[in-house]
Amino acid sequence: MFKKVLILSASVGAGHVSAANAIEKELINQNAAEEIKNIDVLEYTNPLFRRLYGKAYIEMVNSMPEVLGWIYDSLDKPWQNERRRLALDRLNTQPFIKLIKREKPDIAICTHFLPAEIISWLRAKKKIDTKQAIVVTDFDAHAMWLAHNFEHYFVALDETKAHLAKVGIPAEKITVSGIPIDPVFAEKKDKLEMREKYGLDKDKLTIIVSAGGFGVGNIEHLLEALSELQTPSQIIAICGRNKKLKSKIDKLAIEKLNNERVKFLPIGYTKQMDEYMSASDLIVGKPGGLTTSEALAKGLIFVIVNPIPGQEERNSDHLLEKGCAIKCNNLPILAYKIDKLVKNNKRLEMMRKNISSLAKIESTKILINKLLNKI
Numbered sequence: 001m002f003k004k005v006l007i008l009s010a011s012v013g014a015g016h017v018s019a020a021n022a023i024e025k026e027l028i029n030q031n032a033a034e035e036i037k038n039i040d041v042l043e044y045t046n047p048l049f050r051r052l053y054g055k056a057y058i059e060m061v062n063s064m065p066e067v068l069g070w071i072y073d074s075l076d077k078p079w080q081n082e083r084r085r086l087a088l089d090r091l092n093t094q095p096f097i098k099l100i101k102r103e104k105p106d107i108a109i110c111t112h113f114l115p116a117e118i119i120s121w122l123r124a125k126k127k128i129d130t131k132q133a134i135v136v137t138d139f140d141a142h143a144m145w146l147a148h149n150f151e152h153y154f155v156a157l158d159e160t161k162a163h164l165a166k167v168g169i170p171a172e173k174i175t176v177s178g179i180p181i182d183p184v185f186a187e188k189k190d191k192l193e194m195r196e197k198y199g200l201d202k203d204k205l206t207i208i209v210s211a212g213g214f215g216v217g218n219i220e221h222l223l224e225a226l227s228e229l230q231t232p233s234q235i236i237a238i239c240g241r242n243k244k245l246k247s248k249i250d251k252l253a254i255e256k257l258n259n260e261r262v263k264f265l266p267i268g269y270t271k272q273m274d275e276y277m278s279a280s281d282l283i284v285g286k287p288g289g290l291t292t293s294e295a296l297a298k299g300l301i302f303v304i305v306n307p308i309p310g311q312e313e314r315n316s317d318h319l320l321e322k323g324c325a326i327k328c329n330n331l332p333i334l335a336y337k338i339d340k341l342v343k344n345n346k347r348l349e350m351m352r353k354n355i356s357s358l359a360k361i362e363s364t365k366i367l368i369n370k371l372l373n374k375i
Contacts, residue, residue, distance in 0.1 A: 001031070001032055001033060001034065001372075002032060002033040002034070002105075002106045002107055003033070003034050003035065003106050004033065004034065004035040004036075004037075004103065004104070004105040004106055005027060005032075005033040005035070005036045005037070005105055005106065005107055005108075005109065006037050006039060006100070006103060006105040006107075006108045006109070006130075007020045007023050007024055007027075007036065007037070007038045007039065007108075007109045007111070008020070008039055008041050008108055008109065008110045008111070008112065008115035008116075008119075009038075009039070009040055009041065009110075009111045009112050009115075010040060010041050010042050010053065010112035010114050010115070011040050011042055012042075012053060012112065013061075013288065014240070014288075014290070015137050015138075015288050015289050015290035015291070016111045016112045016137055017040065017111075018181075018182070018290045019111040019135060019137050019179060019180045019181075019290060020038055020109075020111045021038065021182065022180040022181050022182045022183070022364045023109055023111070023135070023180050023364060023367065023368070024036055024038045025182060025183060025364075026180075026183055026364040026365055026367070026368045027368060029183060030365075030368055030369075030372075032368055032371075032372055037103070037105075039099070041093070041096050041112065041114055041115045044093065044095040044096035044099050045092050045093050045095065045096065046092050046094075046095075049092035049093075053114075061308055065306075065308055065309050066309055068308060068309055068310060069308070069309020069310045069313070070309075071310075072142065072309065072310030072311065073310065075142070075143060075144060076142050076143045076144075077143055078143045078146055078167040078168075079143070079146060079167070079168070080143070081143070082117075082146070085117070085144070086117060086121055089114060089117060089118060090118065090121065093114070093118055096115065096118060097118060097122065100118070100119065100122065100128060100130065101122075101127065101128060104128070104130065105130055106130070106131060107130065107131040107132065107133060107151075107371070107375060108130050108131070108132050108133070109132075109133045109135060109371070110132065110133070110134050110135065111135045111137055111180070112137075113134075113142075113144045113145045113147075116132065116134045116145070116147050116150070117144075117147060119132050119147075119149070120132065120147035120148050120149040120150060121149075123149040124148060124149055131151045131375055132147070132149065132150040132151055133150070133151060133152045133153075133154065133367075133371055133375070134147060134150050134152070134153050134154070135153075135154045135179075135180060135367065136153065136154065136155045136156065136160065136179075137179055137180075137289045137290065138156070138179075138288075138289040138311045138314070138315060139156045139157055139160065139179075139289060139292070139314060139315045139318045140160060140163070140311065140314040140315070140318075141153075141155060141160050141163060141164055142311065143167075146164075146167065146168075146169070150173070151173070151374070151375050152173050152174070152175065152370065152371070152374060152375065153169060153173060153174045153175070154174075154175050154177045154180075154367050154370070155174060155175070155176055155177070156176070156177075156178055156179050156289070156293070156360070157176060157318065158176055159318075160176070161174045161175075161176050175366070175367070175370050177360065177363050177364075177366040177367045177370065178293060178359075178360020178363030178366070179289050179290060179292075179293040179360070179363060180363050180364040180367055181290065181293050181294050181297060181363055181364060182274070182294075182364070183362075183364055183365065184274045185274050185277075185294050185297040185298060185361065186297065186361045186362050186365075187274070189274070189275060189278040190278075191278060191279060194275050194276075194278045194279035195279045197275065197279075198236075198265070198275070198276065198279060199265075200234055200236075200265070200279060201234055201263075204232050204233055204234045204263075205229075205231050205232065205233040205234070205281055205282070205342055206233070206234050206236065206279055206280045206281050206282075207226065207233060207234070207235050207236070207280060207281065207282045207283070207284055207303075207338075208235075208236045208238065208276055208277060208279075208280040208282070208283050208284070208300070209222060209223065209226070209235060209236065209237045209238065209283075209284045209285055210238040210240075210273075210283065210285050210286075210291055219237065219239075219245070219249075219285070220248065220249065220252060221331055222284065222285070222305055222306075222331060222334070223235065223237060223249065223252070223253075223257055223264065224252075224256070224257065225331040225332065225334040225335060226262065226284065226334060226335060226338075227256075227257045227258075227259060227262050227264075227335075228262075228334075228335040229261060229262050229335045229338060229339060230261065230335070230339050231261070231338070231339050231342055231343075232261050232262075233261065233262045233263075234262070234263045234264075234265065235262060235263070235264045235265065236265050236267060236276050236279070236280060237249050237253075237264055237265065237266045237267065238267050238270065238273070238276065239266060239267065239268055239269075240268070240269055241268075241269045243268065246266055246267075246268045249264070249266040250266050253266055273294065274294070274298065277294060277295060277298040277300060278298055280298075280300055281300070281301070281342075282300060282301050282302075282303055282338065282342075283295045283300045283301070283302055283303065284302075284303040284305060284334075284338075285303075285304075285305055286304075286305070286306060286307055286308060286312055287302060287304055287307055287312050287315040287316050287319060287325070288308075288312060288315070289311070289315060292315055292319065293359075293360065293363065296324065296355055296358055296359035296360075297359050297360075297361045299352060299355055299356065299359070300355070301324065301325065301326075301341075301348070301351050301352070301355065302319055302324060302325035302326075303325065303326055303327075303328060303334070303337070303338060303341075304316045304319065304320075304325050304326070304327040304328070305327075305328050305331070305334065322354055322357075322358050323350065323351055323354040324351060324354050324355045324358055325351075326341060
């Protein structure tokens with residue numbers, strides 16, 4: 001058992017925070033620490049840096065995704081930009097540096113590269129002796145995840161482990177755990193019971209569309225494309241914390257989207273994502289690391305639409321390569337592609353087998369058990 005654990009994330013999108021919450025929940029479930037603090041590191045930076053790091057990311061996802069992809073690829077050069085980046089991050093994270101020195105945890109579990117980089121530097125300067133675990137929350141490991149001082153890495157795929165080993169991370173310090181997801185996603189829940197619980201038809205194709213926890217992206221056009229499905233269907237549209245989007249989709253569903261074949265159920269922020277996924281057959285949208293891992297755990301076939309350039313495009317590559325997804329590059333043919341897919345029972349069966357092989361249902365439990373036994 002650890003005396004004190006800090007779980008360190010950054011609210012840049014929802015995935016890093018979701019992974020941190022999953023880890024906290026599993027630590028509590030296993031009674032693995034006397035004290036646990038789950039911290040958003042951006043709360044311990046200066047206001048301008050916080051805005052640029054967090055809100056600017058969301059704005060770029062919505063308005064300039066191609067720029068975001070260019071930045072992602074430009075910075076993906078192992079060990080080349082670390083000094084310049086570290087100098088900037090140190091300047092803007094002084095409150096966090098003071099926090100980590102004051103708290104003196106046994107171990108810091110980082111689900112974002114920003115705190116991992118700072119802790120690695122503090123250890124190199126012998127200013128702290130906190131042990132560190134780094135949890136990569138996408139299927140690929142970008143160069144910004146690389147650190148010199150740590151105890152262990154946790155990654156999604158064998159390929160990611162091989163990549164890290166090639167760029168200098170000792171293989172024995174890397175565990176293929178899968179991306180940490182809430183332990184509730186490991187619970188089997190009957191599909192028909194979940195449909196009945198949420199007022200859904202039991203015999204219709206059920207599709208979940210997620211805009212992510214922050215409700216980003218223009219999903220109105222995506223939903224309009226789904227309204228053209230010929231297969232009798234019901235669409236669960238998850239709008240996240242974006243109340244304006246929820247109101248817009250509610251109105252759009254009544255005035256335009258609902259028809260004799262397709263019905264829409266707009267949902268705001270929810271803590272029952274596992275049950276909505278349990279009720280579904282397909283998931284349509286962007287393949288973020290956490291959303292993808294949750295969907296795989298629930299056996300959902302992914303229909304990839306408009307992945308964010310950079311990490312989501314790479315997540316897409318892995319899903320397509322493993323035979324767990326299809327991709328739609330042109331919204332006008334989204335309904336056509338789904339109609340064609342669901343008529344091919346042989347292909348659906350093969351894809352579900354592939355998903356079962358790729359899913360890491362107990363990823364968070366694997367991670368905590370490894371830390372307890374290794375560190």
